[in-house]
Amino acid sequence: MEKFASANTYLETNRPDRPVWGVRPHAAGRAARWFLKHFPGEVAYAYKANSSVFLLGALFGAGIRQFDVASIPELEDAATIPGVTLHYMHPVKSRVAIRRAYHEFGVRCFALDSEDELDKILGETSRDGKAPKDLQLFVRIAVPAKNSRIPLERKFGIAGAKAAKLLMKTRQAADELGIAFHVGSQTTTPDAFRTAFAEVHKLIVKAGVVIDGIDVGGGFPSTYIDSAPAPLSAFMDTIRTAMEQLPVTEACRLICEPGRALVAEAESLIVRVDARKGSDLYINDGSYGALFDAAHLGFVFPVRLVGRPAESAGPLAAFELWGPTCDSIDHMKGPFLLPSGIREGDYIEIGNLGAYGRAIAGGFNGYGKYDEVILLDEPFASVYGGPGDGRIATGGK
Ligand SMILES: Cc1ncc(COP(=O)(O)O)c(C=O)c1O
Numbered sequence: 001m002e003k004f005a006s007a008n009t010y011l012e013t014n015r016p017d018r019p020v021w022g023v024r025p026h027a028a029g030r031a032a033r034w035f036l037k038h039f040p041g042e043v044a045y046a047y048k049a050n051s052s053v054f055l056l057g058a059l060f061g062a063g064i065r066q067f068d069v070a071s072i073p074e075l076e077d078a079a080t081i082p083g084v085t086l087h088y089m090h091p092v093k094s095r096v097a098i099r100r101a102y103h104e105f106g107v108r109c110f111a112l113d114s115e116d117e118l119d120k121i122l123g124e125t126s127r128d129g130k131a132p133k134d135l136q137l138f139v140r141i142a143v144p145a146k147n148s149r150i151p152l153e154r155k156f157g158i159a160g161a162k163a164a165k166l167l168m169k170t171r172q173a174a175d176e177l178g179i180a181f182h183v184g185s186q187t188t189t190p191d192a193f194r195t196a197f198a199e200v201h202k203l204i205v206k207a208g209v210v211i212d213g214i215d216v217g218g219g220f221p222s223t224y225i226d227s228a229p230a231p232l233s234a235f236m237d238t239i240r241t242a243m244e245q246l247p248v249t250e251a252c253r254l255i256c257e258p259g260r261a262l263v264a265e266a267e268s269l270i271v272r273v274d275a276r277k278g279s280d281l282y283i284n285d286g287s288y289g290a291l292f293d294a295a296h297l298g299f300v301f302p303v304r305l306v307g308r309p310a311e312s313a314g315p316l317a318a319f320e321l322w323g324p325t326c327d328s329i330d331h332m333k334g335p336f337l338l339p340s341g342i343r344e345g346d347y348i349e350i351g352n353l354g355a356y357g358r359a360i361a362g363g364f365n366g367y368g369k370y371d372e373v374i375l376l377d378e379p380f381a382s383v384y385g386g387p388g389d390g391r392i393a394t395g396g397k
Contacts (some may be wrong), residue, residue: 001054005272005350013305019285020270021358022349022375025058027382028266032062034384037264038233042242044087045052046218047258047384049355054168054374055266068218068257072097073229079105080358087181087258089180089215090158091140098124101130109136109216113158115166122173137170137344138178138215139163141203148184148219149227149297157181159199165209170200171209178213178253179203181191184259187219188229191240197242202245207324213244213253220256222264222352223381225300225337225392232261232383259309260355265379267354269370273346279319280323281338286323286330288364290357293331294321302380302392303336305348313339351392352379 004010007022035043044066045059051074060081067078070090075097078086087109088101101107102125112118116138125132142157158166171177179200184190193216204211216239221229243254269290273284287295294301303315317340323330338348361368381392 001114001372001373003374003376006375007268007306007347010373010375016270016272016371018369018371019051019272019289020026021370022268022371023052023054023372024266024375024377024379025054026193026267026376027379028055028239028263029058029062029353030384031262031265032064032160032384034232035256035258036063037234039245039256040236041068041256042289044085044255044260046259047074048160049357050263050266050267050357050359052358055354058085058266063263066255068382072100075101075105075107081386082342084250085109087216087255087257089138089140093120093125097118108134109138111138111140113140113156113166115169118166118170118173123265131173134175135173136176136213137174138180138213139167139170140180141182141199143181143190143199145184145187146195147187147189148192149186149299151184159245161206163203163312163346167203167207167209167338174265176212176253177209178215178255179211179255180215180217182217183219184220186220186221186224186227186229187276188227190230190235190366192219193235193238194242197239197246200245211246211248213255214246214248215255215257218255218258218260220258220261222260222355223383223392224352224392225302226298229268229383255364261383264352264355265384266381268379269350271317271348271350273344273348274340275344276342279317279340281319281348282322282324284324285367286321286325286332288327288330289361290353290370291321291323291332291367292360293324293356294334295329299335300334300336301353302351303341304340304349304351305342305346306349306381310339312341313346314341314389315339323343324367328362347361
C-alpha cells in the first residue's frame with residue numbers, strides 16, 4: 001500500500017473519487033505496546049473492532065498473541081495468523097460454531113451466560129461421549145454500565161443466584177473456570193470496573209467455587225470530540241487494586257479484550273464534499289458506511305479540512321453531515337466544526353475512526369468501497385501520551 005506523510009500530502013497528487021482509509025499502523029502498535037506494558041495481565045485483541053491486515057500486523061508486531069473472536073468467519077481469518085491463541089468470548093454461539101472452534105481451530109476458551117450454552121459447549125466438544133478435560137470456561141456476568149457509550153448489559157450476562165448456580169455447574173466441567181464481564185464500549189471512567197469487580201467478588205463468595213481467571217473484557221476508551229475519558233492509567237490502577245482484593249489465588253489469570261482502545265486512533269477516513277446546502281454537507285460516506293456510530297450513537301469524530309489550507313477557508317462553523325445513499329437516516333448530526341468556506345469538491349479527514357468504522361461498513365446503494373493509504377503522521381489525538389496527547393486538532397496542517 002502507498003505511504004504518505006499525511007492526508008494533505010496524499011491529496012497533493014490525488015483527487016480520489018471513493019472515500020479513502022488513512023491507516024496509521026504505528027498508532028495501533030503504540031497502543032498495543034502500552035497495553036502490554038501497563039495492563040496487569042494478559043491482553044487479547046477484540047478482533048471485531050478492525051481486522052485490517054495492516055493493523056493486525058502492527059498489533060502482532062507489538063507483541064499481541066491472543067485474540068478474542070466472536071464468529072466463525074472471524075475465527076477462520078484470525079486462525080491464519082501464526083502462533084496465536086484464540087478465545088471465543090461471544091456468550092451465544094451456534095452448535096456448528098462451537099464444534100468447529102474446538103475441533104478444527106483448537107479453541108479451548110469459551111464464554112457462556114446460560115446453562116443451555118454450557119450444555120451446547122459440552123455436547124459439541126465431547127469425543128466419543130466423553131467431555132473434554134481442557135476447557136477454559138468463562139461465565140459472563142451482567143454488570144452495570146457506567147459512563148459507557150454502548151452498554152452491553154441487557155443483551156448478555158447472568159446475575160445473582162442464577163449466576164452462582166451456573167458457576168457451580170460450570171466448575172464441574174471446566175479445567176479452568178473464569179468470570180468475564182464487559183462494562184460497555186467507550187467507558188470513560190474507571191469506576192465501572194470497580195463496580196464490576198464488586199459484583200465478581202460477591203458472586204465468588206456466593207458460589208463458593210475456585211476461580212482460575214477473570215476476564216475484564218473491553219470497554220477501554222478512546223478520545224472523541226464529545227467524549228474525553230479519564231487517563232488509561234487510572235483504569236489500570238483500578239483493575240490492579242480490585243484484582244488484589246478478590247478472593248482468588250495469585251495464580252488466577254487476568255485477561256482483558258480491548259478492541260476500541262487499540263485501534264481507534266489508527267484510522268482516519270478521507271471523504272469528499274459532493275454538495276453543500278447551508279450548514280449541511282453531503283459527503284461520499286455515511287451511516288451505511290464507516291459512520292454508523294456517528295449516525296446512530298451520536299459519536300462526534302474529529303474532522304478537519306484537507307487538500308487545501310484550512311486558513312484559506314474561513315473560521316470554524318458547525319456542520320451536519322449527510323451520507324451518499326438515498327436514505328434520509330444517512331445523517332450524522334455532529335456538530336462537526338469545519339471552516340465556514342468549505343465547498344463542493346473539498347476533502348475532509350474524519351479522525352479516530354479505527355474502531356468499528358471499517359468493520360461495520362456495508363454496501364447499501366452500491367457504496368461501501370474504499371481506497372486505502374498508509375499515513376505516517378500522528379492521529380488527531382492520542383490517549384497514549386504521544387504527540388497530540390488527548391488533544392483534538394482541527395486545523396488542516
Ligand atoms: C466479548 C467482547 N470483548 C471485547 C469487546 C471489545 O470491546 P471494546 O471495543 O469496547 O474494547 C467486545 C465488544 O463488543 C465484546 O463483545
